[in-house]
Amino acid sequence: EKQKSKLNSVLEVSPTLAKMHALKEQFRQIFETTKSWGDSITQLLDWMYDARSYFPKSLGTMVRWFGEIVGYFDGRTTSGTVEGINNKLKLIKRLGYGFRNFSNFRLRSLLNWHFSISSP
Structure with a gap:
């Protein structure tokens, strides 16, 4: 309730910000509620x-x-899940600078997602 009150007071002060906020909420609603492919595209274009x-x-x-x-x-x-995995692998690669071989990188990556580790 406190955050809603703060948001309302900010939106009252700035009509431009109020319109931008309304557009953001409308954008979110398009992706959450529309069922038909054609309606979705029409609403998105509008x-x-x-x-x-x-x-x-x-x-x-x-x-x-x-x-x-x-x-x-x-x-x-x-593709959010795949993008997240790729981002995590890049982080492990950066943190693992100096790994002597690929199997160390592979081991670290598999341990991150709690996969069972077997010999290659």
Whole structure:
């Protein structure tokens, strides 16, 4: 309740920020509630038109990746898990600078996700 109160007071002071916040919530709602692929794309395009003056850089990115973004509506899946795994592996690689061989890197990676470790 305290955070909602703070948010409301900020939104009252800045109409631009209030509009940006409303657009953000509308964007989230498109991805959470729409069921039909066609309706999703229509709503997303309408949102992009409304948001063009508030989020110009974000819209440029969305235009470049529109096919991939719209792909979410086919099966409601993302590549977030794979991206997270790749990010974790890069971190392990950076932290393991100086590993003498690949099997040490492999061991460290498998231990991170609690996989059983067997000899190669």
